[in-house]
Amino acid sequence: MAHYKAEQDDWLIVYLKYLLFVFNFFFWVGGAAVMAVGVWTLVEKSGYLSVLASSTFAVSAYILIFAGALVMVTGFLGFGAVIREDRSCLSTYFCLLLVIFLVELVAGVLAHLYYQRLSDELKQHLARTLAENYRQPGAADITTSVDRLQQDFKCCGSNSSADWQHSAYILSREAEGRQVPDSCCKTVVTRCGQRAHPSNIYKVEGGCITKLEQFLADHLLLMGAVGIGVACLQICGMVLTCCLHQRLQLHFY
Secondary structure (H helix, E strand, O other): OHHHHHHHHHHHHHHHHHHHHHHHHHHHHHHHHHHHHHHHHHHHOHHHHHHOOOOHHHHHHHHHHHHHHHHHHHHHHHHHHHHHOOHHHHHHHHHHHHHHHHHHHHHHHHHHHHHHOHHHHHHHHHHHHHHHOOOOOOOHHHHHHHHHHHHHOOOOOOOOHHHHHHOOOOOOHHHOOOOOOHHHEOOOOOOHHHOOOOOOEOOOOOHHHHHHHHHHHHHHHHHHHHHHHHHHHHHHHHHHHHHHHHHHHHHHO
16 A cells, blocks of 8 residues: 555656646746847837836836746756756745746736826827927937837827927927928928928827827737736746645655
């Protein structure tokens, strides 16, 4: 009977090891995906960050990168712990899973809070940015962000092209008679902004605010979905790690 129980324990340990090994592979892939989303956000979409009032969006991306890197390192530790059947490594692995879960929870809360006030922030900040900072001394990053925003989203102005009538740049001699910046034009050439006709510039209902708000909302949703997916894997991993740790403890004692 004791021999049968020992064999049963061995079978359970092998079964749990294979389950944890398979889980760890998907967990590692998930970590790579989390880090990739964070890096993509900062590298490809950083051109829009200068027009945002707060740094919450960028902070969420940095947290994702940190969490993704930690997941990948933890994944290697998990593989080693499973292969060696080392209980101390399994304990460390469990603690790291818990830390990563808490980090992703913080990122998720930040993203959710930012999503709740996203619309108000854009409405208050973007119009003021266009009016006060575009093409002004020391605001090169904002100018580049606004130009890229209008070209990428094919829009003009915060709510409409009429917003530019209140811009310090358009009212200055530097504008050379432009009614809107050249980045509002469908085909950008020098001083094309002197003609604010719908055939020449982008006339989009809702302006750039609507398009930027939708873009950020979709991006926050993607970040949240990836984070939730990895968090679910982590919960499974913590359960499997506890089970394997317990079986190994019973097996050796």
